[in-house]
Amino acid sequence: MSTSLVASGSRPQPLSLPALVDALSLRDLTDPAQGPHALQLLVTDAAAALGELWDADVRLLRSRPVVAVEDNYDRLGYEPGAVSRDVRYTRYVSDTTMLRSHTSAGVPPALRTLSAGPAPSRDVLLVLPGICHRRDSIDRLHTGTPHQLDVWLLRRGGRRLDHDDLHLLVTTLVHAVLPGTHWRWTATSHPYTIGGREVEAIHGGQPVEIAECGPAAPEVLAAAGLSPSEWSGLALGMGLDRVLMLRKGIPDIRLLRSADPRVAAQLLDLAPYQPVSDLPPARRDISVAVAAGSDAELLGDRVREALGPDADLVEEVAVLSTTPYADLPAAARERLAIRPDQENVLLRLVLRPVDRTLTSEEANTLRDRVAAALST
Template sequence: MHAHLSAARLADALAVRDLTDPAAGPHALQSLLERAVGALADHWGCEVRWWRGERIVAVADNYDHLGYGADDISRDARYTRYVDDRRMLRSHSSALVPGALRALAADPSDDVLLVCPGLVYRRDSIDRLHTGTPHQLDLWRVTRRPARLTPDDLDEMVTVLLGALLPGSPHRCEERVHPYTLAGRQVDVASGDTWVEVAECGLAHPEVPARAGLDGEWSGLALGMGLDRVLMLLKGIPDIRLLRSTEPSVAAQMTDLTPYRPVSAMPAVRRDISVAVDRDDLVEDLGDRVRDALGADADCVESVEILAETPCGELPPQALARLGARPDQKNVLLKVVLRPLGRTLADREANRLRDRVYAAVHQGGAHQWAAND
């Protein structure tokens, strides 16, 4: 049994706009998606089948049919938004693949590119590259031609895709293990002096199509991509929140793939807070609590960063008393950067937001508030 989303939280989650869906209005992510699909379809000359599916998916499609074990840590409620015991908000676009494969089994075609895009729901930190509702794209080439697909075909897929989306950008592949692939890899793209993960891929594990009713004559390539990050790299967008900005000077630039032109930046407000949290809490857990507590105001938070951690058992008695902490907890120093995209925060509003963040993450019995009203 897992904790289920309340009706209010589920409604809020389903109200988030899927920027890949033309039905909700145009967005640059849709142009990026079309470019990716067009490049592979033209290169392979295969049929293209789109499968958007629903945001609420069967737990079996999100996990079991992709090969995740019954005890996999990702099934924990810290990582999964359960609607009930059998359904959940999809945590990756790969959750759409089992349904797309079942549809292919019911209406076979010898060489198909399955396109499964959309919004997903993740536990994640808060910073300029991460959000709890990213957009992902699964691209699976599935064929029953006599020649089985190989790692060389996978290399070709990555090269064609990145050549279309991020031409001239160096990339590297590192080995990764996924339950739904063989010869799994992570794909990183160079951005300045750093490497940014943009995709994971591999040969489709034969048990995945088999569960959908496709027998052993089928083989496939599986690739999942983070669309937000690729768009940010392509356009030079510095902050993931800009993708959803309603500021006219920003929103007008989110309808095509031309380079982003920076608008005047609002000043940042920094607040450092010292809190007591469970010893197993990670920055992703704290990010989730902040998003849930702030709701629509979460967009005012540019980043939440852990500066230092200390087991509470190592703190002096006066520090424990100040936090109201237990020895089995840990003391975390957080840097909270507040910066709405379209306006400047007054000190009073910044302090109120700081206190809401503090209340969301602090699990001690004593509190230190910044706002006086």
């Protein structure tokens, strides 16, 4: 068993076989082998701009989404007790494998391959796009299956890569994928970088997070067999879905997978998105007893599991209020059949397909399915 799972005090809860099959069957929009999509153009533009800037050996790497827990967490410097390892947020396949939560999971194997090969004569640019699997809240900007792009620049010998190079990398990348967009960064920390930064694009006068970056942590390089005294690196991970939405002016992340021909045809290029309709939403409120401490991410994930293919009909799941057991009147406790280790959550379910209007009966059926699933 992975040491991380022992440290967290709980064994992983593997996905059911149907859930795993569904996850592995989901189209990776960054993979040309699975059909063309505008996300692939962003990957191509980013790799070309950065590869030309440093005259680097560009290595575009793709892999299956099932990865070793050690590569997703341990070899990237995540502490054994890191919250992200918790079974509430990670989709474990077994004790030692999981659906990757970020494309950074492909970096340790790529670094090991680099270490085992001949010494490169120039900088190496690792480009790792792909689909990831997370437990996340449901709204217009979030999904449990985001697409990401990891870019790692590695240098052996010579002048060491530093924060000036990092600034140039971010500047070049933003110009390539969001031409003309202003950006800023703020200090933050990541287990796989030192002196990390969070990158925000300024859109409509507001900052929107699009990437995280920093000089590669020496411990991560050393763990892969690359001596930090000889090697230096820069690491960056970018959310491709959000960048494409900013680039094209797409208002809802579900549109990226729309089967509506009027929408799908617009997702083959980087031209501005032309809205096809503005359908009215159906709103349903649900009062339910759930485990104390359940957050929007966990509840959103349970809604997705409950609705399966119909989850795309949900535009948002919003937590309107949370009431502890002790604060509920006796009549409410009896009505909810709530236990002392639970709390009463009032949810608002916003239902709006991207291509049609739901009937009242359809909306009520979806509400009932969600309520039943959350009550178990």
